[in-house]
Amino acid sequence: MNLQTTGLPEPLAARHRTAPHTHRPAPGVHVPVEHRALRILVVQNEERAAGALVQDLARRGYRAESVATGGQALRVHHRADLILLDLDLTDLDGLEVCGGIRAVSDTPIIAVTERGSELDRVLGLQAGADDYMVKPYGFHELLARIGAVMRRFRPVRTSRTIDHGPLRIDASTRRVTLHGEWVELTRKEFDLLHALAAQPGAVVSRRQLMTQVWDDAWSPKGRTLDTHVSSLRGKLGSSDWIVTVRGVGFRLGCP
Secondary structure, rough: OHHHHHOOOOOOOOOOOOOEEEEOOOOOOOHHHHOOOEEEEEEEEOOHHHHHHHHHHHHOOEEEEOOOHHHHHHHHHHHHHHEEEEOOOOOOOOOHHHHHHHHHOOOEEEEEEOOHHHHHHHHHHHHOOOEEEOOOOHHHHHHHHHHHHHHHOOOOOOOOOOEEOOEEEEEOOOOEOOEEEEOOOOHHHHHHHHHHHOOOOOOOEEEHHHHHHHHHOOOOOOOOOHHHHHHHHHHHHHHHEEEEEEEOOEEEEOO
16 A cells, blocks of 8 residues: 555655555544544564554554664654554664654654563663553553553654754754854755754764664764764864764764
């Protein structure tokens, strides 16, 4: 089914090798007003399980789709009203994906995993999950938790402009100014700077930056990220704007 028929902005299949599962409510199903337009993103690397869950959610009136990797989730999470995130993914650690989404979005996240220890639960919630479910779980419990999370959730109107000292980053116009002067950046340079500025003071891993900005898993041999960091430092006039944390990644500084 073409995702455009579900009301989503564009087909995911055109952007990924494996098209996500997506379903509209079954004919004749009563759709409660409180979740009539609720869009749920299932992040699950087991295709059969993901497809079955998407179908079950669709029968309950939700607009559901699935992606198979953390990289895909980081690219399309903004299209969802709620995310069911399996922490056991093949490309990225689910906690890292959860933290990456939470850094730029307040979309509710329910973590789903086989990791059931108290420490695992604490780490999941600290990474930004709003709820935590351990496999195996019942579908009716899942529905109840979705309802509970959405009742707690209140959309927060956030500015699309980030001010960091004399640096201003406007995501709506993709314009960057420094001391009031326009800084001309390429598309990838802007995306890289915005990814760092969205987590002020935090160290953003190389893998997360490569996934969010270049839609690719991190390679230790790749020089693309370092080249763009160097270019950004030059255009901002100081290497102190982007601080290297050896063996981890980068954080936004302020000379």
